[in-house]
Structure formats: structure tokens, C-alpha cells
Amino acid sequence: MIQNTEDTMTKEEIASLTLSKNGKRLWPRYSELVQQIKRKLDDSDGSCVIACAGMTRGEGTSTVATNLAIAFSITNEQPVLLINGNERANSTERALGVRPEIGLEQVVVNEAELSHVIVPSLIRDLDYLGCGLKNRETFSPFLMSRFPALLEILKSRYPMVVVDLPAVDQPSGSGALLSVTDGVVLVMQPGHVKAGKAKRLQQSLERSGARMLGVVMNRSEGN
Numbered sequence: 735m736i737q738n739t740e741d742t743m744t745k746e747e748i749a750s751l752t753l754s755k756n757g758k759r760l761w762p763r764y765s766e767l768v769q770q771i772k773r774k775l776d777d778s779d780g781s782c783v784i785a786c787a788g789m790t791r792g793e794g795t796s797t798v799a800t801n802l803a804i805a806f807s808i809t810n811e812q813p814v815l816l817i818n819g820n821e822r823a824n825s826t827e828r829a830l831g832v833r834p835e836i837g838l839e840q841v842v843v844n845e846a847e848l849s850h851v852i853v854p855s856l857i858r859d860l861d862y863l864g865c866g867l868k869n870r871e872t873f874s875p876f877l878m879s880r881f882p883a884l885l886e887i888l889k890s891r892y893p894m895v896v897v898d899l900p901a902v903d904q905p906s907g908s909g910a911l912l913s914v915t916d917g918v919v920l921v922m923q924p925g926h927v928k929a930g931k932a933k934r935l936q937q938s939l940e941r942s943g944a945r946m947l948g949v950v951m952n953r954s955e956g957n
Contacts, residue, residue, distance in 0.1 A: 764805035770947075775917055780893075781895070782917065783885050783897060784896050785899055786799035787901065787912060795921040797826075798952055799826075799897070806894045810859075813859050815894070817863045817898065818862070831856035832855055834851060834862070835864075836851050836866050838884070878911060913942050913943035915945075918939065920946070921952050
């Protein structure tokens with residue numbers, strides 16, 4: 735994941751630096767992933783919302799979502815918004831140099847305006863919207879009901895929005911949110927989920943209306 739710097743980094747500095755894991759440079763892989771997603775979304779009109787969700791906990795979804803948002807900000811040369819829908823993603827905030835105290839939860843209960851909760855990251859053209867959940871991991875029914883309208887507002891401001899969501903096998907409500915995005919990238923770590931369960935989860939999401947863009951095998955030997 736991109737490391738902190740004192741000043742906003744240029745795209746060239748980002749591309750030449752990190753997007754690395756275990757000492758291996760992952761920028762070419764994320765660049766290729768961005769191109770594959772763009773091809774699959776070729777029929778989409780205008781801005782897009784991409785959701786990243788793990789099959790289960792511990793898949794490294796937040797790292798994938800963050801790096802994907804960074805890669806889009808580099809290749810698109812247009813503003814990108816990363817939404818933390820996963821309260822556990824503290825590593826993302828450390829990496830991006832942001833410390834928001836409020837987020838989505840406060841917006842939906844009218845305690846804050848969107849303009850007050852979206853913050854710029856250390857990376858040029860990449861903004862961040864925190865989750866705002868406190869001491870719990872389940873989305874409120876009110877947040878879930880307003881999420882589609884919020885996404886439409888954000889799509890009018892950002893050509894690309896990446897949403898980091900909790901694992902789909904958890905009772906967080908994230909599965910219901912996937913169907914209102916333009917595409918879903920599932921994250922899976924080899925050995926964490928049995929093939930049969932993974933297939934059932936994917937089929938369940940597709941039946942609910944989620945548009946599957948593919949599966950990222952995170953932390954595999956090829957990474």
C-alpha cells in the first residue's frame with residue numbers, strides 16, 4: 735500500500751514507488767486490473783461505482799480497495815473517491831494520511847454534510863470518505879435505504895468511486911449494498927474459503943442483482 739509522505743505525491747511518484755506487498759511491486763498488476771475493469775464497464779454511461787468485498791474476514795479487501803482507487807487515480811487522471819464502508823480499515827487511513835472523525839453514518843442521520851466529511855488524501859486526485867460507524871460493524875437500515883441516493887450524488891462529482899465493504903458472509907448488510915453499484919470485485923485469499931462456499935456466495939450475489947467484475951486472488955504466490 736502507498737506509504738505516507740508529507741506532501742501530495744504526483745502520479746509519476748506514485749507509479750514509481752509502491753503499490754507493493756512483501757517486497758514485490760504490484761503496480762503492473764493493478765494497472766492491468768484497472769484496464770480489465772474498464773473493458774467490462776465499457777457499456778456504462780458516465781461515472782461508475784466499484785465495490786470491493788471479501789468472501790470472508792481477513793482477505794485483505796481494504797488493501798485491494800485502496801490500491802485499486804490509487805491505480806484509478808493514476809490512470810484516469812480524474813478525481814477518484816474511496817469510501818470506507820468497513821470500519822476496520824484503519825490501515826487505509828494511516829496510509830492515505832487521513833483521520834476523519836465522521837463519515838457516512840453522520841451524513842445519513844443529517845448530522846453532517848457530504849462536503850464536510852469528504853477529505854483529500856496525500857495522493858493527488860484521490861479523496862476519502864470515512865464510514866463513521868462507532869463501536870459496531872452493522873449498517874443501519876436508514877443508511878442502507880439512503881445509500882443508492884448518496885451514490886448518485888457522489889457519481890455527479892466523481893468519475894470513479896471505489897467502495898470498501900465488509901465481507902459478504904458477515905451480518906453487516908454489505909451484501910445488499912453490492913447490487914446498487916456498477917460492479918463488484920470480490921477478494922479471496924487462497925485457503926480461507928472452500929471453493930463450494932465461494933461459488934455459492936458468488937451465485938447468491940448475482941441473484942441479488944450484483945454485477946460481478948471478477949475475483950482478486952489476494953496474497954497468492956503470484957502476487
